Amino acid sequence: MKKILFVFGLIGICAAAFAQKSSTDSIAEYRAMLQDGNPAELFEAKGEDLWKQKRGPKNASLEQCDLGKGPGVVKGAWVELPRYFADTARVQDLESRLVTCMQTLQGFNADEIAKTPFGQGEQSNVTALATWISAESKGMKFKLSQSHIEERKMYEVGKRLFFMRGGSHDFACATCHSQDDKRIRLQDLPNLTKNPGAGNGFGAWPAYRVSNGQMWGAQLRMNDCYRQQRFPYPLFGSEATIALGVYMGVNGLGGEATAPAIKR
Secondary structure (H helix, E strand, O other), X not given: OHHHHHHHHHHHHHHHHHHHHHHHHHHHHHHHHHHOOOOHHHHHHHXXXXXXXXXXXXXXXXXXXXXXXXXXXXXXXXXXXXXXXXXXXXXXXXXXXXXXXXXXXXXXXXXXXHHOOOOOHHHHHHHHHHHHHHHOOOOOEOOOOOOOHHHHHHHHHHHHHHHOOEOOOOEOHHHXXXXXXXXXXXXXXXXXXXXXXXXXXXXXXXXXXXXXOEEEOHHHHHHHHHHHOXXXXXXXXXXXXXHHHHHHHHHOOOOEOOOOEEEO
């Protein structure tokens, strides 16, 4: 009898393992099929056009925007962001840096852009710009700088925020993203404390969300994580979200940029 129960136990374990592997593989195949013709390509095209188009009160383009590699240099910029910028005396990610350029070069009001709901008005243009710029670094390896004291400080702030528990559910980013092989429903949860999870997770945004037909930048992705944790909703370009970006990006050193990706 014991032998029979043991055999059935093994069968049950194997069946569960097979089901989990099958679900994971099926999702991977589904994403691979969607990637061929990823709608993000439409946002890439829009972003490139916006970069070159003369707009705003100053009727100027963004072609002199310095993303960290010199005015107008786009290729390779994404894999080095967030980083410290001397002209703003701040560590900025791609989206907050774009808003700075839109204000200084084109005359837009940065505060008004930051307050605009995600996916609307100039916020949608920031997302399109970020999509194109990230695509220009696709396949490159992440190499965020930690040479400036402000960059190192933001890494430590991001680390503390990542592990900080709070909200009505006492959640932290680490609740879902600090262990290997974790899932929620059919969704794999990357371990963002190290590679390959940090590189794969951080390096995939901006991404097209199939579930709602929207293009999401990294700012919206992190803001939505806060919402799911039942934390207060951060402002666009907040130091909290940028610090988390530094933490994940540095942890993903050497990981490959896959943005713009496609997500469920």
